[in-house]
Amino acid sequence: MDLALAPETLARWQFGITTVYHFLFVPLTISLAALTAGLQTAWVRTNKEKYLKATKFWGKLFLINIAMGVVTGIVQEFQFGMNWSDYSRFVGDIFGAPLAFEALIAFFFESTFIGLWIFGWDKLPKKIHLACIWMVSIGTVLSAYFILAANSWMQHPVGYRINEERGRAELTDFWRVLSQDTAVTQFFHTITAAFLVGGAFMVGIAAYHLARRKHVPVMRTSLRLGLVTVIAAGLLTAVSGDFLGKVMFKQQPMKMAAAEALWDGEAPAPFSLFAYGDVDKGHNEVALEIPGILSFLANGDFDSYVPGINDINKMEQEKYGPGDYRPNIPVAYWGFRWMIGFGMASFALGVLGLWLTRKKFLLPAALRTGEDEVPNLVLFRRKALSPRFARWYWITALWTMTFPLIATSWGWIFTEMGRQPWVVYGVLRTKDAVSPGVSQGEVLTSMIVFTLLYAVLAVIEVKLLVKYVKLGPPELTEADLNPPTKIGGDDRDADRPMAFSY
Amino acid sequence: MELHDVWFVLIAFLWTGYFFLEGFDFGIGVLTKLLARDRKERRVLINTIGPVWDGNEVWLLSAGGATFAAFPEWYATLFSGFYLPLLIILFCLIVRGVAFEYRHKRDEDRWQTNWEHAIFWCSLIPAFLWGVAFGNIVRGVKINAEMEYVGNVADLLNPYALLGGLVTLTLFTFHGAVFAALKTVGDIRGRARALATKLGLFTAVLALGFLGWTQADKGDTASLVAMIVAVVALVAAIGTNLAGREGWSFAFSGVTIVAAVAMLFLTLFPNVMPSSLNEAWSLTVTNASSTPYTLKIMTWCAGIAAPLVMLYQGWTYWVFRKRIGTQHIADAH
Numbered sequence: 001m002d003l004a005l006a007p008e009t010l011a012r013w014q015f016g017i018t019t020v021y022h023f024l025f026v027p028l029t030i031s032l033a034a035l036t037a038g039l040q041t042a043w044v045r046t047n048k049e050k051y052l053k054a055t056k057f058w059g060k061l062f063l064i065n066i067a068m069g070v071v072t073g074i075v076q077e078f079q080f081g082m083n084w085s086d087y088s089r090f091v092g093d094i095f096g097a098p099l100a101f102e103a104l105i106a107f108f109f110e111s112t113f114i115g116l117w118i119f120g121w122d123k124l125p126k127k128i129h130l131a132c133i134w135m136v137s138i139g140t141v142l143s144a145y146f147i148l149a150a151n152s153w154m155q156h157p158v159g160y161r162i163n164e165e166r167g168r169a170e171l172t173d174f175w176r177v178l179s180q181d182t183a184v185t186q187f188f189h190t191i192t193a194a195f196l197v198g199g200a201f202m203v204g205i206a207a208y209h210l211a212r213r214k215h216v217p218v219m220r221t222s223l224r225l226g227l228v229t230v231i232a233a234g235l236l237t238a239v240s241g242d243f244l245g246k247v248m249f250k251q252q253p254m255k256m257a258a259a260e261a262l263w264d265g266e267a268p269a270p271f272s273l274f275a276y277g278d279v280d281k282g283h284n285e286v287a288l289e290i291p292g293i294l295s296f297l298a299n300g301d302f303d304s305y306v307p308g309i310n311d312i313n314k315m316e317q318e319k320y321g322p323g324d325y326r327p328n329i330p331v332a333y334w335g336f337r338w339m340i341g342f343g344m345a346s347f348a349l350g351v352l353g354l355w356l357t358r359k360k361f362l363l364p365a366a367l368r369t370g371e372d373e374v375p376n377l378v379l380f381r382r383k384a385l386s387p388r389f390a391r392w393y394w395i396t397a398l399w400t401m402t403f404p405l406i407a408t409s410w411g412w413i414f415t416e417m418g419r420q421p422w423v424v425y426g427v428l429r430t431k432d433a434v435s436p437g438v439s440q441g442e443v444l445t446s447m448i449v450f451t452l453l454y455a456v457l458a459v460i461e462v463k464l465l466v467k468y469v470k471l472g473p474p475e476l477t478e479a480d481l482n483p484p485t486k487i488g489g490d491d492r493d494a495d496r497p498m499a500f501s502y
Numbered sequence: 503m504e505l506h507d508v509w510f511v512l513i514a515f516l517w518t519g520y521f522f523l524e525g526f527d528f529g530i531g532v533l534t535k536l537l538a539r540d541r542k543e544r545r546v547l548i549n550t551i552g553p554v555w556d557g558n559e560v561w562l563l564s565a566g567g568a569t570f571a572a573f574p575e576w577y578a579t580l581f582s583g584f585y586l587p588l589l590i591i592l593f594c595l596i597v598r599g600v601a602f603e604y605r606h607k608r609d610e611d612r613w614q615t616n617w618e619h620a621i622f623w624c625s626l627i628p629a630f631l632w633g634v635a636f637g638n639i640v641r642g643v644k645i646n647a648e649m650e651y652v653g654n655v656a657d658l659l660n661p662y663a664l665l666g667g668l669v670t671l672t673l674f675t676f677h678g679a680v681f682a683a684l685k686t687v688g689d690i691r692g693r694a695r696a697l698a699t700k701l702g703l704f705t706a707v708l709a710l711g712f713l714g715w716t717q718a719d720k721g722d723t724a725s726l727v728a729m730i731v732a733v734v735a736l737v738a739a740i741g742t743n744l745a746g747r748e749g750w751s752f753a754f755s756g757v758t759i760v761a762a763v764a765m766l767f768l769t770l771f772p773n774v775m776p777s778s779l780n781e782a783w784s785l786t787v788t789n790a791s792s793t794p795y796t797l798k799i800m801t802w803c804a805g806i807a808a809p810l811v812m813l814y815q816g817w818t819y820w821v822f823r824k825r826i827g828t829q830h831i832a833d834a835h
Contacts, residue, residue: 067603070556071596077566078592081581088581089649092574093792097800100567103560104807112557112815119553123821168574171796435582437650442585449593457600464607488821497832502548502606 008434010443011083014450016413018075021454023412024405025069030144030191031198031233032062033137035225037130044130049476050217056480057218057473058202059133063118064464068457070111075450077103083443087423087433094160094171095150098178102146110139122479122499123489144194145187152183154424155415156251162427169427182251185244186415192236193343193411196404199229200346203353204401205469210374211394215472217372227354234347241340242297249298249306252425254316254325255418257309258332260294261287267305269294272333279329282310320426327420335414342407349400356393505801506791509572510774512804514767516568520561521632521670522759527555529678531598531625534618536675537682537697542828543690544618548602549831550685553822555602557815559595571800575649575790576774583643583651584635587658591628598624629674630667634658637666640716640766642776647783649790662715669705669712673762676701677755680739684748687827695743698751702740709736709758713765720769728768732761 036059043051077099080088088096113135120129158180159173171177206223209215249256257263261275263283271293277284292302299306307315309326316325357375360368367384369376377385377393385393423430479499484490530551538544551558570577581588597620605617641662644653679698683691713729721729739754770776774790777783791797 063603064607067600071599074559074563074595075592077563077570078581078588080570081566081577082585082588083582085578085582085650088570088574088578092570092577093796096567096569096571096574096577096792097796097803100564100571100800101803103564103567104803104811107563108557108560108807108811108815111560112554112811112818115553115556116818116821119822170793171799174796174799435578436648437652438582438585445586446589449589453593453596457596460600460604464604467608488823494824495829498549498826498830501831502545502552502602 005440005444007083007438007440007443008431010440010447011434012430014083014443014447015079016416017447017454018072018079018450019416020409020412021458022069022072022076023409025065025072026144027190027194027197027405027408028201029062029066029069030137030140030194031196031229032058032065032201033133033140034195035198035202035229036062037133037137039221039225040130040133044126049481050221052476052480053215053218053473054222056476058222059117060468061201061205061465063114064461064468066114068461072454082446083435083438084423084433085435085437087428090168090428090433091153091424092168094153094157094169094177097171097174098146098150098153102143102150106139106142106146110136110143113139119498119500122484122496124483124487125485126483128487129483141191144190145183148186148190149178149183152180152186153177155186155248155419156180156182157424157427169424181247185240185247189237189240189244190408192233192240193404193408195229195233196237196343196346197408199226199231199233199350200401200404202226203230203350204398207394207397208469209472211391211398213374216374218473220372220375223357223375224354227350227357230346230350231354234343234350237343238347241343245297246300252419253307254309254312255327255332255415256298257307257312258327258329258418259336259414261329261333262294262306262308263310264308265305265311266308267295268292268303269298269306271297275333277329279326323421325421327418332414332418335410335417338410339407339414342403342410346400346403346407349396349403353397505794505797506572506787507772508801509568509791509797510767510771510787512801512808513565513568513572514763515808516561516565517767518760518763520558520565521674521763522756523558523561524555525629525670525674525759526678526681527551527558528625528629528674529676530682531621531678532629532671532675533678533682533694533697535622537679537690537694541614541618542831545606545831546686546690546826546828547682548605548621549826550682552602554815554818556599557818559599562595568800568804572792572797573774573785573787573790574792576785579645579649579651579775579785579790580639583645583653584638584658586655587631587635591631594624594628598628626671630671633667633670634663636670636766637663637712639775640666640720640770642778642784644779645775645777645783645785646779649783649785652779662712662719665708665712665715669708669762672701672705672708673755673759676705676739677752677759680743680748680752680755683743684752685825687825688829690827691825695746695748698743699740702736702743706733706736706740709733709762713762716765716769722768725765725768728761728765732758732765735761 036055039051039058040055043055113132117132117136120132159171159176160169161172163170202222203226206219206226209219210223260272261277261284262269268291270289270291272287272289274288275284276286294306295304296302313325317323356377356379358378363378364382367376367378377390379385419425421429423433530547534544534547538547601617601620605614638658643651644657646652676698679694679701683694683698686694710733713732717726717729735754735757739751739758742754743751772787773784774787775785
């Protein structure tokens with residue numbers, strides 16, 4: 001059969017497409033839930049209207065986004081059984097448990113309380129309604145944990161033994177699956193990256209409005225919140241990424257060697273800035289490197305030995321039998337670079353943004369901006385930017401919001417493709433994981449269906465987001481400012497239209 | 503009772519929960535074209551399930567996840583075997599979920615009409631296909647010695663399974679009509695009740711046929727009891743609906759679903775997916791299950807989480823207990 005259309009290839013493409021698509025919404029959902037909850041908390045505590053307006057504005061964008069995250073997540077769960085039934089048979093005893101935990105503990109939580117939050121504005125007292133969005137936020141984070149614990153087991157299987165008789169892996173220590181260092185570091189790295197996505201999203205949209213001098217109090221608050229989030233999350237993402245890198249060097253040396261296009265082991269090992277190589281011959285033709293840095297990333301010192309792709313391939317051939325154990329090296333190499341590059345660029349722009357929008361400090365009185373004004377974008381101590389330059393800065397901020405999304409998508413592609421040809425590293429090969437009973441036509445059909453559906457939905461979603469972004473925060477009504485005091489709503493409202501309806 | 507038997511019951515419970523709760527969601531979706539006379543009434547119907555449908559749908563994800571964890575072989579055979587029907591169901595669930603959330607987000611008439619078509623068809627099709635799927639599970643499908651499904655799509659479209667599909671479709675629509683009568687005020691409430699009576703009688707005929715067929719084919723005493731409970735509850739649901747006791751009627755239509763699903767699982771046990779090629783190749787609770795260790799952990803999880811879920815989901819229904827009518831729907835959208 002033509003390899004390009006082999007069920008394994010198609011199933012992998014389908015998994016890649018549906019996962020990356022799903023993962024566009026997940027980080028934004030995780031971070032926007034928490035940021036919206038934070039804004040609503042600020043409203044409950046201070047009673048300032050700008051916080052309520054901000055809550056409603058970001059809450060609406062959050063809902064448009066989470067709707068897509070939820071429905072595309074359903075596909076993820078069933079795809080294992082549909083396209084990867086031999087995988088499911090082999091690892092179900094282990095892999096199924098965190099998935100079931102996710103549904104029973106996290107997803108129920110999230111989905112139930114989201115309904116309460118959306119429809120609860122006129123049915124729940126202020127503080128209980130606030131608690132609901134926090135519950136949603138907790139649910140999204142828990143969800144991420146269970147899913148990443150399951151994925152980490154594929155990256156680095158622990159707490160299991162192979163049952164030869166039944167031909168499958170069996171769980172021996174569930175706690176190890178949940179608590180192993182891969183799971184913990186992947187979790188922190190993914191969550192912090194999620195906040196980078198959400199922070200940049202907020203910055204970009206706030207910048208859009210501020211450039212037009214609209215909705216200033218709400219957007220000013222959002223801009224600062226977004227910038228602080230980007231910077232804090234950016235720092236933590238880098239730190240957790242370093243930890244994760246070190247864990248990977250130990251557990252998946254091949255993945256990291258591929259990420260660096262390091263063909264042959266070196267001591268000290270350099271960090272590659274740019275490389276162009278010949279995969280078949282196994283060497284780089286062009287390489288621009290900084291000496292010693294890779295040794296540091298791998299082991300925390302500047303001169304230790306790091307094994308290369310060719311060495312590891314040989315080692316794995318001795319261990320697992322003949323075969324090619326190299327992942328797609330250009331994808332790993334460039335994926336790693338896009339991830340780090342776009343992540344760092346977001347962080348740098350966040351720092352610049354926070355410095356440019358300073359309110360009071362280090363500025364002469366004439367250049368300070370008040371609470372309700374568009375920030376001056378002061379570049380130097382005594383000089384504000386000209387309006388034309390200021391506009392360019394706002395536009396830059398708007399485009400920056402896509403950077404972390406590019407970074408997280410590539411991060412995901414890197415981590416998943418870097419593990420090939422293994423689906424469970426060192427235990428089960430991807431080609432042994434597909435559904436033997438499912439035909440090429442079936443996988444092709446479902447791939448076309450999902451890809452087309454996702455493409456159509458992407459257009460719809462982006463159009464809706466743009467519409468509601470442009471609309472800006474809503475005007476508050478009497479009902480918004482006087483939330484009910486009783487659960488189920490006050491009797492005075494018996495025949496009043498619902499605060500929110502589909 | 504061993505742990506894999508417990509898990510058989512728990513998975514039956516999760517599917518029952520799904521069909522009970524998402525059953526009336528599907529029903530409401532179908533009724534947007536059968537019962538509602540204009541957009542505002544359609545919106546009343548959609549909003550009766552607005553705050554809860556998302557949580558209801560998670561029962562499916564739990565059932566899927568729990569099957570994966572407790573009976574990996576069942577999960578693998580079922581979802582790779584029923585590939586195309588499942589693809590259609592997933593397609594519908596995606597479109598339907600998005601439709602609920604996005605329909606009101608733009609004011610153009612065409613936009614809203616399109617999403618309303620989506621809500622109707624993407625409720626109707628899964629409601630039908632779930633019945634087809636379960637009909638086939640109970641009846642047995644072509645499974646070989648390697649636990650692989652070796653039949654094709656046409657094999658799944660046999661009369662018994664198709665009848666099963668009609669039963670779930672009509673039963674869910676009836677359940678939805680009773681729910682609509684319970685949750686609305688005004689003109690639409692009366693019409694929901696009248697429609698429920700008609701749908702109920704129609705459902706009763708089909709359900710009696712399907713359950714009777716199941717009983718004749720695979721039944722024992724326990725399944726007979728479940729069948730009788732299902733039929734009596736259905737009659738009681740129709741009767742109480744006629745008498746205007748909407749709460750009772752909804753409880754009874756719920757019992758009908760619970761008993762009917764219970765009957766299917768009773769006839770299934772100890773198989774989880776019988777093979778029609780060779781009795782010995784059937785997937786059973788023993789040969790399809792996970793290890794006792796995994797099942798033990800899962801039992802702890804379900805034992806703590808499931809009651810909690812029912813508690814807070816129940817609370818949601820309490821928060822949104824008030825009936826709604828056209829006066830509660832703002833004019834925009």
